[in-house]
Amino acid sequence: MCRDMSTLLRKAWESVSARFGSAFSSSSSPSSSGRHHHNHQQQEMMTSMYAQSSTGAFDRVPLDVFMQIVKLLGPKEAARLSAVCKSWKLFVSDNRLWIYFLQNKQESWDSIFFAETQLRSGYPLHALPNQMSQLSFMDIFGQREQVPGSVIIDGVQFQLHPFVQFLLIF
Amino acid sequence: MASSIENNNEKLTLKSSDGEEFLVEKHVALQSTLLQNMLDSDCSSADVIPLPKIDARTLALVLGYCKKHADASSSKQGELNSFDSEFLKDMDMGALFNLVLAANFMEIKGLLDIAAQKIADTIKDKPHQEVREIFHVENDYTPEEEAAVREENRWAFEGFP
Numbered sequence: 456m457c458r459d460m461s462t463l464l465r466k467a468w469e470s471v472s473a474r475f476g477s478a479f480s481s482s483s484s485p486s487s488s489g490r491h492h493h494n495h496q497q498q499e500m501m502t503s504m505y506a507q508s509s510t511g512a513f514d515r516v517p518l519d520v521f522m523q524i525v526k527l528l529g530p531k532e533a534a535r536l537s538a539v540c541k542s543w544k545l546f547v548s549d550n551r552l553w554i555y556f557l558q559n560k561q562e563s564w565d566s567i568f569f570a571e572t573q574l575r576s577g578y579p580l581h582a583l584p585n586q587m588s589q590l591s592f593m594d595i596f597g598q599r600e601q602v603p604g605s606v607i608i609d610g611v612q613f614q615l616h617p618f619v620q621f622l623l624i625f
Numbered sequence: 626m627a628s629s630i631e632n633n634n635e636k637l638t639l640k641s642s643d644g645e646e647f648l649v650e651k652h653v654a655l656q657s658t659l660l661q662n663m664l665d666s667d668c669s670s671a672d673v674i675p676l677p678k679i680d681a682r683t684l685a686l687v688l689g690y691c692k693k694h695a696d697a698s699s700s701k702q703g704e705l706n707s708f709d710s711e712f713l714k715d716m717d718m719g720a721l722f723n724l725v726l727a728a729n730f731m732e733i734k735g736l737l738d739i740a741a742q743k744i745a746d747t748i749k750d751k752p753h754q755e756v757r758e759i760f761h762v763e764n765d766y767t768p769e770e771e772a773a774v775r776e777e778n779r780w781a782f783e784g785f786p
Contacts, residue, residue: 511762512722520729520741527745534781538774541765599711600780 501542510542521546530556530596553592637664638673639688645681646673647688656691658732678730683723690736709735713743718759752785 499518501510514520525533525547533552537544637654639647654660663674673679677685691713697705713721721743748756757764766774776781 475670511757511760512718513760513762515726516722517729520725520737523737524748526743527742528748531781532749534778535753535785536748536756537755537778538766538771538782539764540762543762545773594777597778597780 496584501546510540518546522549522552525552526555530600534593534597548591550590550592553596554595557592639680640673640675640685641679642677643680643683647681647684649688650692650695653688653692655697656695656733658734658765658769660731660773668669676727676731679727680723683720683727686720687731687733687736688722694735709739713739716743718747754786 500608501513501516501518525536528536530553533547533556536547636648636650637660639649639654641647651664654664660674665743671739679687693708697708712723716724718764721740725737725744728734730739747759756762764771
């Protein structure tokens, strides 16, 4: 069970990581350990992904530095930055950022992840990486923020009995 | 001639984007992972190392930070902490961004961390309209689109205009 969970987590991570390529430095992956290394030539700048509008002073800033700043701000500030402009919304909606915020909350990350992926995919418990990449962990975070102890399945919120929550964890 | 080679082992020369050269002691340069890797791979220690992305004003600041941290070693963490907070105090936004970019490029983690924290502190608790003004970000939302984004993230906007 424990091993399955970590495999699932890794698959989910890979699927969301693949979407934005090298935008995040490798050190932000939970599976990677060791020293921070990156190729300067490949570092993604703020403007190169979404050139339609100016990100202002951040135009020259590599995306992983911007993400470091957003992580320091925390989830509430990050969500509000989505109203600054379209490109900032794209950056702060990144699932890896919200997985990071969910992992750093008090409640068990495993139970959240299990509930969101397994209940959504139904029984038998198949969770394909390409389905998981469609989950917005930013939306999930926001909805959970409003009703603690709930899970979101296909956009519908379920308030779970504490005993059911307990069952989901084990 | 021999003394010049010896000298090169102790110091190296960095050249800023605007052509100014800085003679730096090796133990100070080692604060930068980029320079450390260059020295480890045994290249350029005798030559001038060009830093085409970093201007002289920024490089002088960066090297001031590196010198302080290299000289203080690990014994005086409290002193270093107060140096760090004084270092960025009253720095204008342009200089701060130059510093972030230089620290990122030269891979000086401590400096990158405090500069990123300083930018985060500038954003914290400000309404998004004010964040736009501070960083000169162009608003490309229509009023309707902006209202929709706010509605999607209503939980985060409580108490904000």
